[in-house]
Every structure is written in C-alpha cells, then in structure tokens.
Amino acid sequence: MLYLTCNADTAIAICRPHSLKKNKKPISPTQAHTLPLFAYSDILTATNAFSADTFLGKGSHGSVYKAVLQGGAFIAAVKKTKPSNEIEILSHVKSRRLVNLIGLCNDQTNCNINKLIVVEYMPNGSLHDLLHSPKTVGTPGWTARVRFAVHVAKAVRLLHSSEPPVIHRDIKSSNVLIDEKWKARLGDFGLAFRGHVADSRVPPAGTLGYLDPCYLAPGDLSPKSDVFSFGILLLEIASGRHAIDVRHSPPSLLDWAMPLVCRGEFREICDPRIGAPPDMAAFRRMMVLAARCVRSTAERRPTIAEVVECLTAARKNFEAPVMWLRMTGRVVKARGYPFPDWDRSEESVRRVLGGSRNSKRNGKVSSVLGVECGSGPAKHAVRCRSVGSGFLGEMKIKSVLERYPNQEFGSAGLL
Structure with missing residues (x-):
C-alpha cells in the first residue's frame, strides 16, 4: 500500500511506499521515461474534481491535492508544476531522503503550460x-x-x-x-x-x-x-x-x-x-x-x-546512551517480573548516569559488581560488560535500585 501526503504550507509531503525498493542511485534517463502515466479522468475522480475537500496546500508552482487512486488502493498527492523543471529533476534523482515521483498526468485544462505530477504521501506533516x-x-x-x-x-x-x-x-x-x-x-x-x-x-x-x-x-x-x-x-x-x-x-x-x-x-x-x-x-x-x-x-x-x-x-x-538503555531493558527476568515503566527521555537517562557518557569499548565481562539487590534474604549480584570507565559502574546500578526500591531483581548478565 502506498502512503502519500502533502504539507499544507508549501511542499509535497511523502514517504517511501512499501512497494518501492530503496535506491540511492539516480535513475537513468531510460528509467525516467517509464514512469506511469495517469489518465486525467482518473485524477479528476481521485481528487473529486480538485475540490476544496481534497486541497492540501500550495507548492512553489501550484496547488496540491489529495488523490485516492485505484479504488482506494493508495493515496497520492497531485501537484501542478512546470514540465521543464521539477519533472526533469525528480525523473533523474531518486532517494529515500527526497520526495519521490510516482507518475505523471497531462493537465488537460492547460496542457501547454502545466503538468500534473503524482508523488508519494507522507503522513506526519512538515x-x-x-x-x-x-x-x-x-x-x-x-x-x-x-x-x-x-x-x-x-x-x-x-x-x-x-x-x-x-x-x-x-x-x-x-x-x-x-x-x-x-x-x-x-x-x-x-x-x-x-x-x-x-x-x-x-x-x-x-x-x-x-x-x-x-x-x-x-x-x-x-x-x-x-x-x-x-x-x-x-x-x-x-x-x-x-x-x-x-x-x-x-x-x-x-x-x-x-x-x-x-x-x-x-x-x-x-x-x-x-x-x-x-x-x-x-x-x-x-x-x-x-x-x-x-x-x-x-x-x-x-x-x-x-x-x-x-x-x-x-x-x-x-542521543541517549544506547548501551544504558539496553542494560535497563534487560535487567533481570529470572523470576518473570516485568521491567517497570522507564522514562527513556534523554534528560532522565543522563540524570541517572550522572551526566557521564563515555564511548563503548569492546571488552569481555571483566568483573562482577558487588551490588546487592532484591528483597528478603536472597540477594544476587548484577553483572555488566566493560563499556568504558565510569559508564556502568557500581553507582549506576545503585541508581536503578534506588529508583525502583520495590522491584525485585534476579541475577542476570545485563548485556
């Protein structure tokens, strides 16, 4: 299914349809001429005759409309543009980082000046x-x-x-x-x-x-x-x-x-x-x-x-320290306890870490920290890999335990 949209302010908003393969390389001129051609009557039906209900916004050269094509099989954005510029560029440059062209259609109301382009629709706006x-x-x-x-x-x-x-x-x-x-x-x-x-x-x-x-x-x-x-x-x-x-x-x-x-x-x-x-x-x-x-x-x-x-x-x-998030997500499942709700915002993670963030080093499990955790007489040690000095030390583990005093942890290798 294709998901296509347009930004209401100026541009066309798109996302890569699932049916298109990732292609970082520009397509060849031969491929450019193989773009689908949509019948004007189909575009007219898909946009409800370019009604106000389907209006999405304005691009640099014309209005953009939402189009439900092929009986609702996919949604597209249809935009008027000058044939010598935008179509030429989008026909030769294709990438998951850009707004990709799906097909073309002649604007029969003024075919000598404008063409209609059909592009992908992006759901999250601009x-x-x-x-x-x-x-x-x-x-x-x-x-x-x-x-x-x-x-x-x-x-x-x-x-x-x-x-x-x-x-x-x-x-x-x-x-x-x-x-x-x-x-x-x-x-x-x-x-x-x-x-x-x-x-x-x-x-x-x-x-x-x-x-x-x-x-x-x-x-x-x-x-x-x-x-x-x-x-x-x-x-x-x-x-x-x-x-x-x-x-x-x-x-x-x-x-x-x-x-x-x-x-x-x-x-x-x-x-x-x-x-x-x-x-x-x-x-x-x-x-x-x-x-x-x-x-x-x-x-x-x-x-x-x-x-x-x-x-x-x-x-x-x-970015929040990925290794720390991985660690907290794997803290002890030995007794079947679900991991408590965790605020994974960057501010909270850094607060727990005390502001330190060292780069990860490849290393084996170098030590078993003498951190006692759990409730009752049974207490277990928590292990971690060596990922840089000061990053996952004893105080970091204690911070988790203090944050969740009522959570019973079993013993496990965290990483």
Missing part, C-alpha cells in the same frame, strides 16, 4: 508544523530535532553530489516532510536548478528569510546558497522561531540569533518549550556551525559535506 505548532505537547525534543537536521543535510549532500549537481534553492522547514518512520525528507523541487553553475541563467529565487544575500544575480548561484538556507533552518530548529516573524524585534531570525552566538549566550537561543539540551557543549558546536553556514561571504561557508560530518558528530552527544 517540520514547519512540528516546530511551530501552538501545542506544547508533541513538540520535538532535542534528539529528534538534531536527527531531522542530519536527515536534511544528507538530502542536500545527495543533491549537490549528483551528476549533474542539483541546487534546491528553497530549503526551509515547510519543504521538509516527515515520513511514517519519523525521518525527514526534502521536497518541492519547483525552484531547483539542475546543472553546473557556469550554465546558470535562472534569475534569483527563494523564500524571504532563507534566501542567500549573496545570490543577487544568475551568476551568483552556487551550492553555498543552499548551505546558507540550511544554516537558517538549523537556527529555526534550535530556537523554534520563524525565519521572519514580525511579532519579534528584530523580526529576522538571523539578526536575532547571531549576536547571541557572538556573545556566547547559547542558552538564550534554545526553544523555551523544551529548555536547554543536556549537552550544552554539543549544542554550542551546532550553533557555531549554523553561524559558519550563514557567513556573508559564500566562499567562507562550509560545504554541505562538512555540515553533515559536523552534525553527525554532534548528534551522538544528543
């Missing part, structure tokens, strides 16, 4: 919706936000490294869609440029607040324009503020955040709905990276490959 929802409940935490940032950076890296390269030109939170596995995808290629920048003849385009100030003429286009937009997106992810918001002074996110970065006031940037992250050092590195991305001189900005490398390293510091 990153813009998640970041700027008025509801505090459901606001992404730091682990999710950094993960989304890494996903988008990798999508841009994929575009820039394709042959010929693709420059998106409209990277923003409303063009980042979240799939059924809560992975971020980059969508809406209506403004994208495919080719070498030396051949660029397209006029500057983008969205106010994300648009590179160095991009003033067709010849100024470069991959660093996408890097600038990504830097703004990174600040938006961290702060929860819009790129342009007239309710604040200054209204520009860039003008507000950069002085804070220069003064080292990183906590002031953090979204107040979720507070500061547990690892402020990692957050500081992420904000310095954002500042590098939005430098006024394009040549001084990092490449998107450097951005991916820096964010991937920072992401490890935001």
Whole structure:
C-alpha cells in the first residue's frame, strides 16, 4: 500500500511506499521515461474534481491535492508544476531522503503550460508544523530535532553530489516532510536548478528569510546558497522561531540569533518549550556551525559535506546512551517480573548516569559488581560488560535500585 501526503504550507509531503525498493542511485534517463502515466479522468475522480475537500496546500508552482487512486488502493498527492523543471529533476534523482515521483498526468485544462505530477504521501506533516505548532505537547525534543537536521543535510549532500549537481534553492522547514518512520525528507523541487553553475541563467529565487544575500544575480548561484538556507533552518530548529516573524524585534531570525552566538549566550537561543539540551557543549558546536553556514561571504561557508560530518558528530552527544538503555531493558527476568515503566527521555537517562557518557569499548565481562539487590534474604549480584570507565559502574546500578526500591531483581548478565 502506498502512503502519500502533502504539507499544507508549501511542499509535497511523502514517504517511501512499501512497494518501492530503496535506491540511492539516480535513475537513468531510460528509467525516467517509464514512469506511469495517469489518465486525467482518473485524477479528476481521485481528487473529486480538485475540490476544496481534497486541497492540501500550495507548492512553489501550484496547488496540491489529495488523490485516492485505484479504488482506494493508495493515496497520492497531485501537484501542478512546470514540465521543464521539477519533472526533469525528480525523473533523474531518486532517494529515500527526497520526495519521490510516482507518475505523471497531462493537465488537460492547460496542457501547454502545466503538468500534473503524482508523488508519494507522507503522513506526519512538515517540520514547519512540528516546530511551530501552538501545542506544547508533541513538540520535538532535542534528539529528534538534531536527527531531522542530519536527515536534511544528507538530502542536500545527495543533491549537490549528483551528476549533474542539483541546487534546491528553497530549503526551509515547510519543504521538509516527515515520513511514517519519523525521518525527514526534502521536497518541492519547483525552484531547483539542475546543472553546473557556469550554465546558470535562472534569475534569483527563494523564500524571504532563507534566501542567500549573496545570490543577487544568475551568476551568483552556487551550492553555498543552499548551505546558507540550511544554516537558517538549523537556527529555526534550535530556537523554534520563524525565519521572519514580525511579532519579534528584530523580526529576522538571523539578526536575532547571531549576536547571541557572538556573545556566547547559547542558552538564550534554545526553544523555551523544551529548555536547554543536556549537552550544552554539543549544542554550542551546532550553533557555531549554523553561524559558519550563514557567513556573508559564500566562499567562507562550509560545504554541505562538512555540515553533515559536523552534525553527525554532534548528534551522538544528543542521543541517549544506547548501551544504558539496553542494560535497563534487560535487567533481570529470572523470576518473570516485568521491567517497570522507564522514562527513556534523554534528560532522565543522563540524570541517572550522572551526566557521564563515555564511548563503548569492546571488552569481555571483566568483573562482577558487588551490588546487592532484591528483597528478603536472597540477594544476587548484577553483572555488566566493560563499556568504558565510569559508564556502568557500581553507582549506576545503585541508581536503578534506588529508583525502583520495590522491584525485585534476579541475577542476570545485563548485556
């Protein structure tokens, strides 16, 4: 079954259908011409004649509608686009990190100007919706936000490294869609440029607040324009503020955040709905990276490959210690007791760990800790592997026991 959607603000939201195979490589021109062609009458029926009930939002070149195709077999998003741009790019670049094209349809109402494209549907909306929802409940935490940032950076890296390269030109939170596995995808290629920048003849385009100030003429286009937009997106992810918001002074996110970065006031940037992250050092590195991305001189900005490398390293510091979660999930099942409810948020895990997080080392079971646990006269030792000094020491095990004083534990190897 296919699951397809569209972001209500701008772009098409999609997720990879189960029937499609993962394919990180661009498809060949021969494959591009084998895309399914949908009959206009079928699209008209599937969208209820493009009624208001099926309207999902607007893309860069037209409206997007929900379409229930093949008698309800799958749902798709149908969008009007210019035939020379978005279709060309989506026909040659296909990835699980992008909005993938399913098929085409001629717009019989104006077939000389527009075509209809059918794309996959993503059920979890856009990153813009998640970041700027008025509801505090459901606001992404730091682990999710950094993960989304890494996903988008990798999508841009994929575009820039394709042959010929693709420059998106409209990277923003409303063009980042979240799939059924809560992975971020980059969508809406209506403004994208495919080719070498030396051949660029397209006029500057983008969205106010994300648009590179160095991009003033067709010849100024470069991959660093996408890097600038990504830097703004990174600040938006961290702060929860819009790129342009007239309710604040200054209204520009860039003008507000950069002085804070220069003064080292990183906590002031953090979204107040979720507070500061547990690892402020990692957050500081992420904000310095954002500042590098939005430098006024394009040549001084990092490449998107450097951005991916820096964010991937920072992401490890935001994630809860995997080994510790594995340990707590396997604590003693000898007597059939269910493991108690466990708050697995990154803040709680780090609180139990006392803030320490050392890298895992390959090692054998090196010791049996003399930690007594259980109730009654029968007491058992708890074992753990050596995973780095101070990471799963005696005090960590005691923390679990103190947290759950009424839980009876048997003896088991934790890892």
